[in-house]
Amino acid sequence: MSKFEKKQIIKKSVDPDRWYTDVILRGELADYSPVKGCMIIRPYGYELWEFIQSYLDGKFKELGVKNAYFPLFIPNGFLKREKEHVEGFSPQLAVVTVGGGEKLSEPLVVRPTSETIMYDTYSRWIQSWRDLPLLLNLWNNVVRWEKRTYLFLRTTEFLWQEGHTAHATFEDADNFARKILSIYEKFDEEVLAIPVIVGRKSESEKFPGAAITYSLESLMPDGRAIQMGTSHHLGDNFAKAFNIKYLDKNGKQQYVWQTSWAETTRVIGALIMSHGDDQGLVLPPAIAPIQVVIVPIKSEEKVLKYCRSLEKELRGAGIKIFLDDREEKTVGWKFNEWELKGVPVRIEVGVKEIEAGELTVCRRDINSKLKIQMSRLSGGQANVKSEIVNLLTDIQKNLFEKMKKFRDENTHDVSTFEEFKGIMSGKKGFIRAFWCQNKECEKRIKDETKATTRVLPLNAKKENGNCIYCAKPAQYRWLFAQAY
Amino acid sequence: MSKFEKKQIIKKSVDPDRWYTDVILRGELADYSPVKGCMIIRPYGYELWEFIQSYLDGKFKELGVKNAYFPLFIPNGFLKREKEHVEGFSPQLAVVTVGGGEKLSEPLVVRPTSETIMYDTYSRWIQSWRDLPLLLNLWNNVVRWEKRTYLFLRTTEFLWQEGHTAHATFEDADNFARKILSIYEKFDEEVLAIPVIVGRKSESEKFPGAAITYSLESLMPDGRAIQMGTSHHLGDNFAKAFNIKYLDKNGKQQYVWQTSWAETTRVIGALIMSHGDDQGLVLPPAIAPIQVVIVPIKSEEKVLKYCRSLEKELRGAGIKIFLDDREEKTVGWKFNEWELKGVPVRIEVGVKEIEAGELTVCRRDINSKLKIQMSRLSGGQANVKSEIVNLLTDIQKNLFEKMKKFRDENTHDVSTFEEFKGIMSGKKGFIRAFWCQNKECEKRIKDETKATTRVLPLNAKKENGNCIYCAKPAQYRWLFAQAY
Numbered sequence: 001m002s003k004f005e006k007k008q009i010i011k012k013s014v015d016p017d018r019w020y021t022d023v024i025l026r027g028e029l030a031d032y033s034p035v036k037g038c039m040i041i042r043p044y045g046y047e048l049w050e051f052i053q054s055y056l057d058g059k060f061k062e063l064g065v066k067n068a069y070f071p072l073f074i075p076n077g078f079l080k081r082e083k084e085h086v087e088g089f090s091p092q093l094a095v096v097t098v099g100g101g102e103k104l105s106e107p108l109v110v111r112p113t114s115e116t117i118m119y120d121t122y123s124r125w126i127q128s129w130r131d132l133p134l135l136l137n138l139w140n141n142v143v144r145w146e147k148r149t150y151l152f153l154r155t156t157e158f159l160w161q162e163g164h165t166a167h168a169t170f171e172d173a174d175n176f177a178r179k180i181l182s183i184y185e186k187f188d189e190e191v192l193a194i195p196v197i198v199g200r201k202s203e204s205e206k207f208p209g210a211a212i213t214y215s216l217e218s219l220m221p222d223g224r225a226i227q228m229g230t231s232h233h234l235g236d237n238f239a240k241a242f243n244i245k246y247l248d249k250n251g252k253q254q255y256v257w258q259t260s261w262a263e264t265t266r267v268i269g270a271l272i273m274s275h276g277d278d279q280g281l282v283l284p285p286a287i288a289p290i291q292v293v294i295v296p297i298k299s300e301e302k303v304l305k306y307c308r309s310l311e312k313e314l315r316g317a318g319i320k321i322f323l324d325d326r327e328e329k330t331v332g333w334k335f336n337e338w339e340l341k342g343v344p345v346r347i348e349v350g351v352k353e354i355e356a357g358e359l360t361v362c363r364r365d366i367n368s369k370l371k372i373q374m375s376r377l378s379g380g381q382a383n384v385k386s387e388i389v390n391l392l393t394d395i396q397k398n399l400f401e402k403m404k405k406f407r408d409e410n411t412h413d414v415s416t417f418e419e420f421k422g423i424m425s426g427k428k429g430f431i432r433a434f435w436c437q438n439k440e441c442e443k444r445i446k447d448e449t450k451a452t453t454r455v456l457p458l459n460a461k462k463e464n465g466n467c468i469y470c471a472k473p474a475q476y477r478w479l480f481a482q483a484y
Numbered sequence: 485m486s487k488f489e490k491k492q493i494i495k496k497s498v499d500p501d502r503w504y505t506d507v508i509l510r511g512e513l514a515d516y517s518p519v520k521g522c523m524i525i526r527p528y529g530y531e532l533w534e535f536i537q538s539y540l541d542g543k544f545k546e547l548g549v550k551n552a553y554f555p556l557f558i559p560n561g562f563l564k565r566e567k568e569h570v571e572g573f574s575p576q577l578a579v580v581t582v583g584g585g586e587k588l589s590e591p592l593v594v595r596p597t598s599e600t601i602m603y604d605t606y607s608r609w610i611q612s613w614r615d616l617p618l619l620l621n622l623w624n625n626v627v628r629w630e631k632r633t634y635l636f637l638r639t640t641e642f643l644w645q646e647g648h649t650a651h652a653t654f655e656d657a658d659n660f661a662r663k664i665l666s667i668y669e670k671f672d673e674e675v676l677a678i679p680v681i682v683g684r685k686s687e688s689e690k691f692p693g694a695a696i697t698y699s700l701e702s703l704m705p706d707g708r709a710i711q712m713g714t715s716h717h718l719g720d721n722f723a724k725a726f727n728i729k730y731l732d733k734n735g736k737q738q739y740v741w742q743t744s745w746a747e748t749t750r751v752i753g754a755l756i757m758s759h760g761d762d763q764g765l766v767l768p769p770a771i772a773p774i775q776v777v778i779v780p781i782k783s784e785e786k787v788l789k790y791c792r793s794l795e796k797e798l799r800g801a802g803i804k805i806f807l808d809d810r811e812e813k814t815v816g817w818k819f820n821e822w823e824l825k826g827v828p829v830r831i832e833v834g835v836k837e838i839e840a841g842e843l844t845v846c847r848r849d850i851n852s853k854l855k856i857q858m859s860r861l862s863g864g865q866a867n868v869k870s871e872i873v874n875l876l877t878d879i880q881k882n883l884f885e886k887m888k889k890f891r892d893e894n895t896h897d898v899s900t901f902e903e904f905k906g907i908m909s910g911k912k913g914f915i916r917a918f919w920c921q922n923k924e925c926e927k928r929i930k931d932e933t934k935a936t937t938r939v940l941p942l943n944a945k946k947e948n949g950n951c952i953y954c955a956k957p958a959q960y961r962w963l964f965a966q967a968y
Contacts, residue, residue: 034562034604035555035592043550043620050551066527067534071519072556072594072625072641073578078518091585094557096594098579099640100629108519110556110580110594120518130812136527141556141625145584156583157556328614 007340011278016222020273023280024151027341029272037149037156041265044341045152047289048268049159053139055191056161056263059183063176065135065163070118072140073108078116082241085115088208092144094156110143115209115234115260118164119242126256128247129168133176137163152269153226153484160264166244166256170235173257174212177231180261181214184229192267193284193400194218194274195407196228197430197479199455204439207260211235217454217479218270219407223428225454225481226270231261269484275365275399281342282364284399285392291320292388293343295334297350299327307349310359310384317385319392339364344395345388359384365395365402413477417445417468420480424449430481434465434474441469445480454479491824495762500706504757507764508635511825513756521633521640525749528825529636531773532752533643537623539675540645540747543667547660549619549647554602556624557592562600566725569599572692576628578640594627599693599718599744602648603726610740612731613652617660621647636753637710637968644748650728650740654719657741658696661715664745665698668713676751677768677883678702678758679891680712681914681963683939688923691744695719701938701963702754703891707912709938709965710754715745753968759849759883765826766848768883769876775804776872777822781815781834791833794843794868801869803876823848828879829872843868849879849886897961901929901952904964908933914965918949918958925953929964938963 009022024030029045041049057067073096080086094110097103111117118136126134143157163180167173181198188196196216200206206213210232217225238244239255248254275282285291294311296303304325311323322343324334338346348360361370370391374384410429414420420431435441435453445468446452460476467474493506508514513529525533541551557580564570578594581587595601602620610618627641647664651657665682672680680700684690690697694716702710722728723739732738759766769775778795780787788809795807806827808818822830832844845854854875858868894913898904904915919925919937929952930936944960951958 031605031608033555034559034601035557038555038557040555040605041553043552046551046553049553067530068527069525069530069533069643071517071522071524072627073519073522075518093582093584094580094592095582096578097581098577098591100577100631101575107582108578117518121515121524143556147584159553 009280013278023276027281030151037146039151039155048287049265051287060137065137068136070114072111074111074117076107076109079109082209082238085209094143094145112142112144114162115238119238122166123242123244126166126244126246129249132168132246134166137161153266158265160262163261165259170257173259174233177214177233177259180231184216184263188216188228191286192271193396194270195404197457199457201455202453204442205453207232209237215455219430220273225483228267229263234258234260274403280340283342285344285396288344290322290343291392292345293338294323294347296325297331297348303349306354363395365398420468421449424451428482430479432477432479433468435478436467436470436472436474441467445469450482451480452483454481497762507760511765514635521630523635523639533749535771544621549621552620554598556595558595558601560591560593563593566693566722569693578627578629596626596628598646599722603722606650607726607728610650610728610730613733616652618650621645637750642749644746647745649743654741657743658717661698661717661743664715668700668747672700672712675770676755677880678754679888681941683941685939686937688926689937691716693721699939703914704757709967712751713747718742718744758887764824767826769828769880772828774806774827775876776829777827778807778831779818780809781832783811787833790838801873847879849882904952905933908935912966914963916961916963917952919962920951920954920956920958925951929953934966935964936967938965
């Protein structure tokens, strides 16, 4: 620690890019590794991932999804079976050519995603309508070679979950892909406090091999978009490539319909970027490893005893609490440390507070000091418990509302391409504009403005409009943004 | 499923090797994969791993260990820094030579274990005595190229946890390595119901780079040993290789002392082999994904209703229960299925049972039918709950005792090498014999009998004896066995 004793970070308002790196390194969420493009996730960052795992895992299991494990390696030939899939992933592969000291006769690809290795097996497991739906999920690591990497947001190796299901009909698969989308939406908005726009990707932006890619798009404070998760309807593309058939109730062979879906460690990057401020991280209570920190102002036994009883009381109410009674650190260092690490609520306890029967409470999201009344009688502490619980709920809500307000204020309905270009060369943000769904227009918009189609929102209304680029008739307003 | 509809397995008593594979494939614990030496872990097998993860993770956290993540890839040069380490692992490496379509200037090794990549970083993180102990654990996948593989027991890729700690003194490290050993011992014996002998490895059997390797050894029904887990005292070997120093309280630079420790998916192989019988798996209740299955003998509404109320009642007592009310399967198929899958207790409910106010209960471990009295009054059901809970406890205990009896009966104190050879060419088992600790004797014993030194048990007494091979003076009886 001694190297980082000061833990100064640059202000977000001064240099958001350096701020982002500073807050991750100094806040001990992650660290660079000796392997180019790969990161180390440190305990404080990994606790966020553990919570994400446990939340999503529970929701998937409620839908009847079961976890399994498939190999890290994929025989090179497997990837080639689905044409779009291999074209999409080929430039990003890490390839093992030597094993046990010998050159391999067929190179092994380190999985960039597991469709191909899994679906070969699905074709053996699935025989009859009784075997459907098959609902599996994997928690694992994948590798996609990246030229430019950012901590959490884009790394050569990353952690994720990948779900892979097989269904009897197109509609069953579509319903399931949308159910997963709802889980992600609820998680992003209610836990991460990041508002998302849910929709479907354009042909050129969809997952290689998918029929439909659904995605959740959030807007970062710098006006750029982050894709928070994807749920793909794979149609029968892979079923045909891997010959996954079932005997239906009428004794007829049918191809299955499939989905795959993923949320990754990148959402931690979005979380950091969304809520953090000049002092460091700001974590929504619903995901914070520590929700409340108690800092004794003096290390007198009287104060410490009071703090311990308060700690016990609040832990009893299910609050994730940490009493920072370390003697080798100053009060000022502790304030700085827990602000940097984004703990939602800090309680300060000194002789003054004890004598007045009060607590000094600071909320991290608006950086103001509240004073909470607290009776010295233990019977009166129920009051403190519920006040702190309410405060945490309020912080959670406030963080979401703040991001939603920002998102809404930076979502522009645009009707001329000049206006479009102006926004994208300035404050950026989301643009809603008519697009004719021609790939050529999409490409030119990207070349001229760096903005890509994010999604066609699921709730988009059919209208009569004209493509923002070519002015030909267009029926829907698509969502555009520059993206991470 | 239809392919496996019969799910016949060979008898364990007829062909234990084929039985082992049969029970894994037909019991849907795992499957072969298209990648040589790598396996697919299916949901029923993965549920065992999830339970192992959650149990051990909780125990590690009680010791203050935190989880983190380090990269899958290790730069080739890193492995070379600790001499014994690189010699030990070199023959087993998978090497990535191509990334993103280009030949890499320095090849990347797929981690066989993470000491080297982690400790390079530890040297940056650890500066002062305040940074110690550093207690981290990873849950991840590793790759060790294997010529001959067995499902679960030896696979090229496997899942595990690897803990890595750094301490201020040799003694602190040793205490910690032994604390972990106790966690593994308790887990192996109380959860997996597999008795273990705990001890330290010989010089030639220890982990490459360790000062001391502690290990837990179990005896399988075929008389061969399985190493259930290891906890290494790394001394200051890696600290010197990676320059991990701290400033002590007197302002002096000191090397740290380290431990690393692991338990892997291989214990699932030991679990299967230990308790299974001619009918299939037998799972100890403490780890069984399903502890009790209820099979309605008739699918009449009256019976089903009775079953559902029983299911609810038992679930309320914290029992993992499954009511198998599938209509497309026969009662006989269900009996066979749940025996194959090793569910500890089966409850059969038919009209007869309801009318008599009784339950027919079968315990999987001794394959006898018990009859449990059950009052029809809901008030009387507390009786059933506690009887079932007691029964599960009894099965757990019985499985352990059975294995312990077998182990003890097959542990031989041997005083001549003729006797040693006789046992190893016959029923095998554990042999306790004096050994002079000379590598040459160890090697010759192995060449002539296939038996290796397993451990010097921690509770071994100092005696005056003679080496079983060379007859030179020897002070301790070591544990020998043929090993998986």
